[in-house]
Amino acid sequence: MNQSFETLAIHAGQEPDPRTGAVIPPIYATSTYAQDGVGGTREGYEYSRTKNPTRAALEDCLAALEGGRRGFAFASGMAAEDTLLRTLCQPGDHVVIPDDAYGGTFRLFSKVAARWGLSWTAAKLSDVDSVRAALTDSTKLVWCETPTNPLLSIADITALAGLTHEHGAKLVVDNTFASPYLQRPLQLGADVVVHSTTKYLGGHSDVVGGALVVDDDETAEAIAFHSNSMGAVAGPFDAWLTLRGAKTLAVRMDRHCDNAERVAAFLANHDAVASVLYPGLETHPGHETAAKQMRRYGGMVSFRLAAGTDAAVRVCDRAKLFTLAESLGGVESLIEHPGRMTHASAAGSPLEVPNDLVRLSVGIENVDDLLADLDQALA
Numbered sequence: 001m002n003q004s005f006e007t008l009a010i011h012a013g014q015e016p017d018p019r020t021g022a023v024i025p026p027i028y029a030t031s032t033y034a035q036d037g038v039g040g041t042r043e044g045y046e047y048s049r050t051k052n053p054t055r056a057a058l059e060d061c062l063a064a065l066e067g068g069r070r071g072f073a074f075a076s077g078m079a080a081e082d083t084l085l086r087t088l089c090q091p092g093d094h095v096v097i098p099d100d101a102y103g104g105t106f107r108l109f110s111k112v113a114a115r116w117g118l119s120w121t122a123a124k125l126s127d128v129d130s131v132r133a134a135l136t137d138s139t140k141l142v143w144c145e146t147p148t149n150p151l152l153s154i155a156d157i158t159a160l161a162g163l164t165h166e167h168g169a170k171l172v173v174d175n176t177f178a179s180p181y182l183q184r185p186l187q188l189g190a191d192v193v194v195h196s197t198t199k200y201l202g203g204h205s206d207v208v209g210g211a212l213v214v215d216d217d218e219t220a221e222a223i224a225f226h227s228n229s230m231g232a233v234a235g236p237f238d239a240w241l242t243l244r245g246a247k248t249l250a251v252r253m254d255r256h257c258d259n260a261e262r263v264a265a266f267l268a269n270h271d272a273v274a275s276v277l278y279p280g281l282e283t284h285p286g287h288e289t290a291a292k293q294m295r296r297y298g299g300m301v302s303f304r305l306a307a308g309t310d311a312a313v314r315v316c317d318r319a320k321l322f323t324l325a326e327s328l329g330g331v332e333s334l335i336e337h338p339g340r341m342t343h344a345s346a347a348g349s350p351l352e353v354p355n356d357l358v359r360l361s362v363g364i365e366n367v368d369d370l371l372a373d374l375d376q377a378l379a
């Protein structure tokens with residue numbers, strides 16, 4: 001049966017337990033599994049680093065939501081990224097990364113993978129020519145984020161997939177900001193989808209996790225091998241929490257989008273605001289591409305203050321309902337100053353962000369309460 005997204009989010013990978021009828025997959029807090037005679041595992045369960053039923057339920061659900069064949073759940077988004085790059089690359093290879101990549105991704109490539117012999121070039125992913133110019137004979141991966149963090153720029157996934165494949169490389173899309181409800185990169189030609197499930201998929205700021213989803217068996221087998229060999233897998237409690245969050249992804253995302261659209265429109269009309277970065281605004285340079293590849297425009301809104309850095313810091317300090325905190329994608333609204341918080345380590349690098357920038361993760365509270373809070377913070 002070809003089920004729709006909302007239905008898959010609640011049911012994929014989650015048959016009632018055959019023994020008890022438990023509707024929700026239990027938290028299988030076990031490291032090992034009894035075998036029926038030497039080598040006689042039940043459904044391949046022998047050790048929980050390799051396979052665990054709670055994690056398997058989450059992995060099957062994530063694969064269904066992204067429209068891929070196999071999903072893999074990790075202890076964090078960074079663990080997923082590290083496992084992926086060591087699965088697909090080897091020392092001497094080259095990768096293209098976004099010039100406004102997530103800070104942790106930039107750090108992984110520039111400080112960890114570089115030491116292991118992987119070289120990288122930062123390119124403007126919203127500009128296909130800039131990516132083409134960054135490709136070398138050793139390029140194995142093009143790493144794409146869209147929308148990006150915190151500048152909300154948009155890359156054309158279909159165009160990048162074409163270019164990347166022509167070059168014999170693979171396209172990886174970090175789909176954390178959009179979530180599979182708003183954007184499905186595998187269907188647009190991407191080879192691998194990466195998630196920090198800490199954000200929208202988990203959705204309640206109560207668990208850290210990561211995921212990879214692919215649609216071809218060869219890459220899936222290679223990831224399964226490395227995931228088991230490196231061992232950065234999601235624990236059963238974390239997998240259970242993430243699966244619980246994913247059930248409501250569609251309804252949460254719709255409310256995130258409703259609220260973010262109202263917040264973006266409010267900020268665009270506010271005198272203290274110099275510019276609003278939100279792909280849903282027709283003035284956004286990536287609006288047309290976003291309209292083509294996304295269902296809606298997401299819950300993240302960034303804006304620049306007309307009065308500069310001090311004004312940006314002041315808004316962050318004065319907001320009350322918007323909690324001053326890093327991270328994003330939870331039901332509660334968050335505000336932060338990327339220049340001094342999430343992106344402080346990017347100062348002086350190609351990924352440095354403007355200091356008059358404020359980033360909002362617009363939650364699903366009543367939107368009038370959110371607008372009133374921003375209004376007083378900007379006054």
Ligand SMILES: *Cc1c(COP(=O)(O)O)cnc(C)c1O
Pocket residue numbers: 076077078079102104105145149174176177195196197198199208209210
């Ligand atoms: C948070 C985040 C990550 C890293 O994920 P963790 O779960 O924090 O390890 C990667 N990419 C993006 C876009 C993120 O927002």
